[in-house]
Amino acid sequence: MRIPESHIDIIKDETDAVLSTICNSEVYSAFCVIQAEDEEISLDRIDAEQINHIMDNEKVSIMVFDPTDIGRWFCIQGTIKLNKEGSGFRVNPRRILKFPK
Amino acid sequence: MDTNVKHIEGFYLIPDSHKYLLEGSIDVILTTISKRGYPHSSMIWSSYDGQNILLNTGIGYQKERNMRRNPNVSVFAYDPMEPEKWISVTGIVELVSEGAVEHLNQLCYKYTGLEDFYRDLMPELTGEERVIVKITPKSIRVDAN
Numbered sequence: 234m235r236i237p238e239s240h241i242d243i244i245k246d247e248t249d250a251v252l253s254t255i256c257n258s259e260v261y262s263a264f265c266v267i268q269a270e271d272e273e274i275s276l277d278r279i280d281a282e283q284i285n286h287i288m289d290n291e292k293v294s295i296m297v298f299d300p301t302d303i304g305r306w307f308c309i310q311g312t313i314k315l316n317k318e319g320s321g322f323r324v325n326p327r328r329i330l331k332f333p334k
Numbered sequence: 335m336d337t338n339v340k341h342i343e344g345f346y347l348i349p350d351s352h353k354y355l356l357e358g359s360i361d362v363i364l365t366t367i368s369k370r371g372y373p374h375s376s377m378i379w380s381s382y383d384g385q386n387i388l389l390n391t392g393i394g395y396q397k398e399r400n401m402r403r404n405p406n407v408s409v410f411a412y413d414p415m416e417p418e419k420w421i422s423v424t425g426i427v428e429l430v431s432e433g434a435v436e437h438l439n440q441l442c443y444k445y446t447g448l449e450d451f452y453r454d455l456m457p458e459l460t461g462e463e464r465v466i467v468k469i470t471p472k473s474i475r476v477d478a479n
Binding site for chain 2: 249251253254255258259260261262263264290292293294295296300303306308310311327328330332
């Protein structure tokens with residue numbers, strides 16, 4: 234699944250996003266950084282506690298805002314995995330909500 | 335982004351320095367857990383009664399169904415004018431029907447200046463059933479600034 238053309242510009246450069254992870258049936262949210270490079274969406278600067286959550290449960294949601302217009306956003310629901318280089322996380326979206334629709 | 339956060343475990347009140355993120359007219363992110371076990375995040379209006387974070391939703395919406403199944407949620411808010419100022423709350427939800435429409439109208443006025451949500455903003459939703467999402471914080475994290 235790809236980020237809609239209407240919103241992909243938001244993550245052409247690194248931008249802040251809010252990552253939500255699950256641990257022991259509880260939800261935790263914190264800032265991270267997201268960027269799209271070619272076909273790949275990567276996450277970086279993930280909270281240390283959330284990295285532990287992801288190692289146990291790769292299901293996440295990521296809320297991304299346009300920093301110049303907070304009324305424009307999208308939310309990815311999917312999984313993330315450590316990338317091959319081990320230097321960040323790769324996002325595999327399964328569902329994307331966006332606003333405006 | 336500074337991740338050197340203060341942990342206030344066992345201290346369930348929102349710090350005075352961050353109350354405005356929940357009491358003002360900033361949209362917050364509510365994350366629930368879906369039937370398939372994925373986090374489900376959405377933007378929502380909020381208020382704070384001094385002890386609990388109060389949100390509002392319609393019966394039948396996905397987040398409402400998720401919370402009935404699993405009352406564990408998170409609420410994240412940040413200041414769009416000062417993004418390094420943020421709060422992340424993990425909490426337990428109680429869904430309350432009584433007073434839900436009055437609470438919705440209070441939120442509507444705070445966020446839009448319109449007095450009646452159904453009459454003035456979303457008449458197409460008239461007739462839906464609403465609930466107050468009352469969140470008791472279990473842990474709170476804030477920025478270190």
